[in-house]
Amino acid sequence: MDILMVGGVLLLLMLTLLSGGVWIAMTLAICGWVGQAFFTSTQPGLNLFSAFWESNASWELAALPLFIWMGEILFRTKLSEEMFEGLAPWLGRVPGRLMHTTILGCGIFGSVSGSSAATCATIAKVALPELKKRGYDEKMALGSLATAGTLGILIPPSITMVVYAVAADASIIRVFLAGFLPGFLLMLLFSGYIMWWALRNPKRMPPAEPAIGFIEKLRRSRNLIPCGALIVFICWALVAGWATATECAAYGVVGALALALWSRSLTWRNFGEGLMGAARTSCMIMFILAGAAFLTKTMAFTGIPRELALWVEAMHLSPTALIAALVVVYLVLGTALDGISMIVLTAAVVLPMVQKAGFDLVWFGIFVVLLVEIAEVTPPVGFNLFVLQNMTGKDSNLIAKAAIPFFFCLVVCIALITLFPGIVTWLPDYVMGVAK
Template sequence: MDILTIGGILLFLMLLLLSGGVWIAMTLAICGWVGQAFFTTTQPGLNLFSAFWESNASWELAALPLFIWMGEILFRTKLSEEMFTGLAPWLGRVPGRLFHTTILGCGIFGSVSGSSAATCATIAKVSLPELKKRGYNEKIALGSLATAGTLGILIPPSITMVVYAVAADASIIRIFLAGFLPGIVLMLLFSGYIAWWSMRNKAQMPPAEPVTSFREKLRLSKNLIPCALLIIFICWSLLAGWATATECAAYGVVGALALALWSRSLTWANFNEALMGSARTSCMIMFILAGAAFLTKTMAFTGVPRELAEWVGSLNLSPYSLIACLVVVYLVLGTALDGISMIVLTAAVVMPMIQKAGFDLVWFGIFVILLVEIAEVTPPVGFNLFVLQNMTGKDSNVIARAAIPFFMCLVVCIALITLFPQIVTIVPDLVMGKVK
């Protein structure tokens, strides 16, 4: 049977199972089994066991549950709220004032949680009531929260980055380092739009608040400083090459527990909730990775990725044409799948195409993560939209419309890293060059 026909059959089966509500991991494993059982001469049972073991018996993957646990600790204690409270007094004179706390709060919390949904939920819990009480425009607040929450998967350390690095067999540290500068650029784009909107719509901004003394600002920021120091320590350990990603994740967990104890917000109840929450999320992601690894073996046995890569090469597409095609593919997938599923579902097929076209896998990782960020705010399956819908009672489509200007900031960021790939590669090249 023709290779592309086999690929089409497996793709149809995958879509059929997904539309029927079958778990992502089970769908991947079933498609892998069918592909090997009917289209190859290999033994699917033997390959199933080896794929499940090889995909999860990874030292690099050990960072995943640790980063998730660290985010759960901060999410379920008072530390996240205190971070927002400490940020607010420093923004009184900036155009947009407290609107920027959503961007800065999501950026800071996202750097330690690694989760888009956790970042969005945490910052929304403390910022929405405060902004509403002070008379800030609710539409801008919702739009900025929905999109800035996605910074949790772009600013390292990030769960999605770890999953991509494992799926693409790329360096986790290089992927982490590559996310810093695009994350800063995206935060500047978000804040730039807020500043522009506030200057154009002064009538919709609340009156300026009384000026806070420097001493009062420091008092309110006393609990922000330890969290900031923890983040700086984790990031510096990566940048300086003092620790691996897994070791940094372990430091983050120990630091988060120490800060929670110091602030007297850690109890046996929220400790148990954080531990169980991280276990459930980690098992779900690892199950998906195992199913994806089995499907990858099937793709390798059937030769579908190789044929697709050669077909793409025969089309002689320019780099921008290939990128444009992939943007469309990922945007379509983003309307129905979460980010991790998008990565593991497409890795076996897309990675050979990317390598054949001569793209850097680290750059492509950040490119994909930005597209995943767009998927987080794209109806009907936009996780951040669901988070805010549950918290505010507003329809997800209303929140999606409020996020459109910030959605365009994401598009601009994708265009910038495509036109200027050095935005992604310069930090890992410089740092890893020094490390070597």
């Protein structure tokens, strides 16, 4: 059977199972099993066990449940409420007001976690209840969280960036530095859309809080100090090389517990509830990761990613047309693969093509990361959609629909870095030049 036909069969099976209410992780695993059992000569049972073990037996992945637990502690004590009360006076005159906290929170936390799943889950746990309680539009909050959560893989450090740098034999430091300006640009685009939406839909915004003086703003901002100090400490420990991302996650948990004790809002009840909530969310994410890893093995055995890349190569396209074709290829792959797998399975064919066309490999790395971000919010296998679906109980298609405007912000960001590649390359060139 033609390889692309095999991909169509697996995609149809996936859509059928998801629409039938089958668990997401089970759907991915079933599609992987069918693909290997019927379209390859390998043993699906052996690969199933190895995929589940390899995807979860990771020291780096240990940061995921710890960061989620930190979010649970902030959510179940009064710390997150105090943080929002401290931000509210300063955002009162900005269109969209506290809606911007989802973007700001994901940007800051993404620089620490390096994972879109951890960023999305942690900020959603803290921000969604507070925004809903204050009367903000839930659809906008879900859409902004689904897409802003992807900042975890664009703003360094990022596991996806490390994998790309190794595959492309590029400098990891240069790739990291290249992610900062596009990350800030994307945050501005997200916040810009929120401001535009708020101005267009004033009736869907909660009533503005009474204006207060500067001194009163400073007084209320003292609520920002505890959580702000914790976030600054975690970022400093990571940037200074004092701790790994996993160790920073552990410090975050200890710090959140200490702050909750200091504020006298930590009880045995909310401690236990937070621990169980973190366990449930972490297990859900890890189960989905395991199913996705098994499906990735199936894609590798069937050769679908390589076939798509070879198909593009055989067309002998101009540089601009090549980039356009690669956008289509990566978006198609993003419906069934995670970002790291997309890079690993296509690097051997795509990178020589890109280099031959005259594109900078560091620039292309950020280009691919942005495409991976789009894949995170693209049905049927948009990972951030699954995370929010399981956390909120909302249908993933509803969340995907809410994320459409922010999806186009990602597209605009890709267009801007393509038209103005200096957005990506200026900072690494400048820093490395100064270092010399």
